[in-house]
Amino acid sequence: MVNVLVVDDxxxxxxxxxxxLTGRGFTCERVGxxxxxxxxxxxxxxxxxxxxxxxxLGPSGIDLAHALRKVQPNIGVILLTSYRDxxxxxxxxxxxxxxxxxFCKQDLESMEILHQGILSVRELPLAGxxxxxxxxxxxxxxxxxQVEVLLALGSGMTTAAIARSREVSDSAIEKMISRxxxxxNILKGSDSNVRVQLISTLNQxxxxxPPA
Amino acid sequence: xxxxxxxxALSNFVLSLFILPGFLAVLITIPRSxxxxxxxxxxxxxxxxxxxxxxxxxxxxxxxxxxxxxxxxVVIFAGTLRGSIIVASMQxxxxxxxxxxxxxxxxxxxxxxxxxxxxxxxxxxxxxxAVEYQQLLExxxxxxxxxxxxxxxxxxxLNSWLELRNSLSELNSETKNILVADTAxxxxxxxxxxxxxxxxxxxxxxxxLLAVAVPAAPRLTLRNILRLTFDPWxxxxxxxxxxxxxxxxxxxxxxxxxxxxxxxxxxxAITLIVCLAASIALSKKIRGTTLVIxxxxxxxxxxxxxxxxxxxxxxxxxPPDYAGAAIISIQTPVTVIxxxxxxxxxxxxxxxxxxxxxxxxxxxxxxxASRMLGANQVSELGVFLHNSLQSELLALSILLSDAAKxxxxxxxxxxxxxxxSRLAIAQESNTKTSPWSCLTKGAPNFMDICQAxxxxxxxxxxxxxxxxxxxxxxxxxxxxxxxVANAIRHGNADVITVVAEFHTDGLRVTISDNGRGHQExxxxxxxxxxxxxxxxxxxxxxxxxxxxxxxxxILRINLA
Numbered sequence: 024m025v026n027v028l029v030v031d032d033x034x035x036x037x038x039x040x041x042x043x044l045t046g047r048g049f050t051c052e053r054v055g056x057x058x059x060x061x062x063x064x065x066x067x068x069x070x071x072x073x074x075x076x077x078x079x080l081g082p083s084g085i086d087l088a089h090a091l092r093k094v095q096p097n098i099g100v101i102l103l104t105s106y107r108d109x110x111x112x113x114x115x116x117x118x119x120x121x122x123x124x125x126f127c128k129q130d131l132e133s134m135e136i137l138h139q140g141i142l143s144v145r146e147l148p149l150a151g152x153x154x155x156x157x158x159x160x161x162x163x164x165x166x167x168x169q170v171e172v173l174l175a176l177g178s179g180m181t182t183a184a185i186a187r188s189r190e191v192s193d194s195a196i197e198k199m200i201s202r203x204x205x206x207x208n209i210l211k212g213s214d215s216n217v218r219v220q221l222i223s224t225l226n227q228x229x230x231x232x233p234p235a
Numbered sequence: 236x237x238x239x240x241x242x243x244a245l246s247n248f249v250l251s252l253f254i255l256p257g258f259l260a261v262l263i264t265i266p267r268s269x270x271x272x273x274x275x276x277x278x279x280x281x282x283x284x285x286x287x288x289x290x291x292x293x294x295x296x297x298x299x300x301x302x303x304x305x306x307x308x309v310v311i312f313a314g315t316l317r318g319s320i321i322v323a324s325m326q327x328x329x330x331x332x333x334x335x336x337x338x339x340x341x342x343x344x345x346x347x348x349x350x351x352x353x354x355x356x357x358x359x360x361x362x363x364x365a366v367e368y369q370q371l372l373e374x375x376x377x378x379x380x381x382x383x384x385x386x387x388x389x390x391x392x393l394n395s396w397l398e399l400r401n402s403l404s405e406l407n408s409e410t411k412n413i414l415v416a417d418t419a420x421x422x423x424x425x426x427x428x429x430x431x432x433x434x435x436x437x438x439x440x441x442x443x444l445l446a447v448a449v450p451a452a453p454r455l456t457l458r459n460i461l462r463l464t465f466d467p468w469x470x471x472x473x474x475x476x477x478x479x480x481x482x483x484x485x486x487x488x489x490x491x492x493x494x495x496x497x498x499x500x501x502x503x504a505i506t507l508i509v510c511l512a513a514s515i516a517l518s519k520k521i522r523g524t525t526l527v528i529x530x531x532x533x534x535x536x537x538x539x540x541x542x543x544x545x546x547x548x549x550x551x552x553x554p555p556d557y558a559g560a561a562i563i564s565i566q567t568p569v570t571v572i573x574x575x576x577x578x579x580x581x582x583x584x585x586x587x588x589x590x591x592x593x594x595x596x597x598x599x600x601x602x603x604a605s606r607m608l609g610a611n612q613v614s615e616l617g618v619f620l621h622n623s624l625q626s627e628l629l630a631l632s633i634l635l636s637d638a639a640k641x642x643x644x645x646x647x648x649x650x651x652x653x654x655x656s657r658l659a660i661a662q663e664s665n666t667k668t669s670p671w672s673c674l675t676k677g678a679p680n681f682m683d684i685c686q687a688x689x690x691x692x693x694x695x696x697x698x699x700x701x702x703x704x705x706x707x708x709x710x711x712x713x714x715x716x717x718x719v720a721n722a723i724r725h726g727n728a729d730v731i732t733v734v735a736e737f738h739t740d741g742l743r744v745t746i747s748d749n750g751r752g753h754q755e756x757x758x759x760x761x762x763x764x765x766x767x768x769x770x771x772x773x774x775x776x777x778x779x780x781x782x783x784x785x786x787x788x789i790l791r792i793n794l795a
Contacts, residue, residue, distance in 0.1 A: 039630040042653060043637065046646060061690030080716075081687020086724065090691040128629065134637045187362065190241045 025145055028069035029053040030060045030087060031103070032079045040073060043134045049141070057087040064094050071141050071148075076104035088120045099144030101137070103128055108162040110170045111228060122149040162228060164206050172199050176218060177225045238359040239306045245297040245355065250290050252354045253347075257286045259565070260346045261321060263558040265332045265339070277328035284324055289317040289347065310351050311344055318343030334489070342489075353573045360577050399624075402436045406628075407658045414655065417647045422639035425654070429632040437625050472511070475571045480504055482570055483540065483563065490559055503540045503567075510536045533568035631657055684715055692723050696733040699742070703735075707742055707794060711735055718746040718790050726750025726788050742794040749787040 027049045031037030041053040052067060054060050057078055072091050074084035082090070088100045100123040107127050119125070124140045131137060162170060175185045182200070186193045204210075204217040207224055238244065261282040266275070292313035300306045318340030325332060325339075332339070406429065413425045483503045488496030514532045541560040631654050638650035685694040696715065703711060715733050722728040728750030735744045779792040 033627070036627060036630050039627075039634060039653075039657070043634060046649070056687070057691060058686060058689040079687075080683055081720075082691055082723075086691060086720075131629075131633060133640070134633055135640075186243060187366070190243060192243050192246050194247060 024048075024050055025071060025141065026050045026067070026069040027052075027141060028060060028063065028072045028091075030055070030057070030072065030078065030084070031075040032056065032077075033075070036075070040134075040137070044073075044138070044141070047134075047138055049138075057082040057090065060087060061090060061094070064091060068095060069098060070145050071099040071101065073101045073103065073137070073141070076102055076106070076109060085119055088123060092120050097148050099141070099148035100124070101126065101140050101144055103131075108170070108228070110167065111162060111174070111225070122147065161207055161224075165203060169199060169203050169206070172196065173203055173221060173225055176200070177222050237303070238363060239352070239355055240300065240302045242297045242300050244306060244359055245293050245300060245309065245351070246358070247294075249351065249355045249358055250293060252358075253289075253350050254286055256350045257289065257317075257346070258282045259561075260343075260350075261285060263561050264342070265321070265325075266330070266558070275330070277324075277330055281321055281324040281328065281330070285317045285320040285343070288320045289313045292316045293351075306355075307348065310348050314344035314347030315340060317347060338489070353570075353577075356577050357573055399437070399440065402432065403658075406432050410658055411655060414651045417644060417651055419639040419642050419647065422635045422647055422650065426632040426635035426639065429628050429635070433625055433628050433632075437628065475574045476507055476511075478574060479536075479567045479570050480507070482566060486559070486562060486566075490556065499540060499543060502543055503536070503563075506539045507536050530568070530572065533571045534564070537563050537567045627657070681712060681715065684712075684719060688719065688723065692719070692729045692731055694719060694731045694733065696735075698735050699737050701737060703742070710794060711742065711744065714744055714792055714794075715746070718744075718792075722746065722748040722750050722788060722790075728787065738793075740793060744790075744792045744794065746790040746792075747787060 027044050029037050029041045029044070029051060031040065031053070032055045037053045037055065041051045044051045052063060052069070054063055060072070072088065074087055076084040078084055078087065084102050084104075088102065091098050091100070100120055102119070102123055102125045104125065105128050122144060124144050126137065126140065162173075165173065172185060172189075175188070180188070182193050182196045186196045189196070200218065200221065204221060207221070209217055209220045209224065262278055266278060293309060296309045296312065300309055321343060322336040322339050324330075334342070409428055410425050413421050413428065415421065480500065480503060484496065484500040487499040490496070491499065510532050541563045544556045544560040544563060546555070634650050635654060638647045641647070681696050681698060685696060688694055715735075719731055719733070722731050726748060728748035731746065731748040733744070733746050735742060737743075779790065781788060781790045
């Protein structure tokens, strides 16, 4: 019997995962906040925690994972995220605890993948080093600074405003935007605007559909 | 002066503004009075070469400017190079001038530091003022009644919402029609229909909504700021006229010697006193003319001395010095106006902002607020579609696929019940009367931060007794949110105290924690890099610090 803690602030998504796991023979508890999760583990010991990355205000799934490891050092951790590259969430990302398995929600074609993942992290909860960033997809080639500039563009900031906020010159930001465009295979052309294409690409990457 | 402690203080724009005074400094001040610059192109080559060397030196070294001393060192280095190029070029072209090579280099350094410092300060102050203006404008927009008007609904968003209602309704009926006999084929078909619906309806809708641009507030123009700066303005005597007298004294003594130089300086000082007295008398009698009088005063004060340079031979037996007259006519008014401009922006910024407040057209603000609200609603709806509804539907399709694979009648029957009830709930909860009922609204509560981190860290927040205005409250909330998250994530803190209190210089926020307890003492300043640090620098105008010692970390931020 495997005890699984599911933490998702979306009641529907959390309940669906929890129902599916219960149907597969796991013992499952679902909560919506980090606070409730920590209160629960003081009375009940889960083997594996399935955590949504974005838990709304306050701690993220990664913060909660660290807190759970303090209570139960051998707990297996699975992180679910809507982003292939978590940096696009626009939040400071702390180091992910060692052994954590990360699943992009859109890549979960079947719950079987999640079930296998749970069994895997239960066997070897601490296997593998902690990783600093979860970067996958087309933006994985970008540096942290480039992702920050891309997000600033997406929020509607002008080149001058980005330059001011980063305390660099306007031309440095222009060059950076140009390099981001090259990295994402956005070609300069007389009929197209790189900035607009970058913002469009960013929006698509934030809501990317699963690969065919 | 902290504004100069960044690489962008020596931006290309600042360097381009230095080209004209840099050229004039070479073409006017160095050649002997009896030499015609127009007849000697070598002087132009010298000016171009020296200015190019200066610009290149600054471009290559400005990245090291992270303090005011670094700024001065970079400019002195580039000014020295500029002076050396002038000396070498004059020797190469066999040009004659006043002074020695050492005075040429020293003069180049002085010219560079003076002009670059002045130009950079004016540009940086203006930018900083423009940011404050923008914040003020955003505050006006955010606090205007239009942002609270729930009846304002963007047409695009409303249409998308209506389409969403129809799509959910159709999906619900379609799925009901498919799931009749609990077979694996039906389950697979229903899963495929839901996925197809996500791809063809909901995801494109969220893309479209997220792509809607939020309208920006109008920007501050240089013309407006100049008008507002000069309108109620008199140059502060100590800060402007005394530097002007020093400039005149140095220039006069270098060009004509001690005796004549002292006489010229005295003449300038007497003219200045007469002009100031006349200006004060005039502005008392004729109200609202300071916009004309003040700049005119700056130019007029230089005129008698400039004339003395030209006709000096009649009194002092010195040759006419047209270059000296030109320098006096240009440099002293620019010095006074430049310093007064900076002084005005610095010392009376709040007064200027109050003036701006009265200039804001509230009709424009209300309209802008209404448009921004509409765009924000569209964006929020897009995020909601992506984060919540699509995830829910995706989860349903996965459940159906899994049930089909299991081929277990009991599982399939149970799954059918779950899917149909979930779809009914989704349809009901997402089709209320207002499109925005699904979105979380309301002012943030500071205690939410304490509750959210409960179990991970103990957080105590002390707020001032006086009420905080909505703009500051929103900024304060973000600061506490960011500061607390940083303390826990990067400092491993588990006890955090936040104190916000009013001081004479504004609202002071102190976030102290018990993190990083055994690290050696070190201090972080606004020059520290990192997204959070840059944001703190931006909102606090570089007035934040973070100190670590054995007991923990203390972050201090001032909000003006």
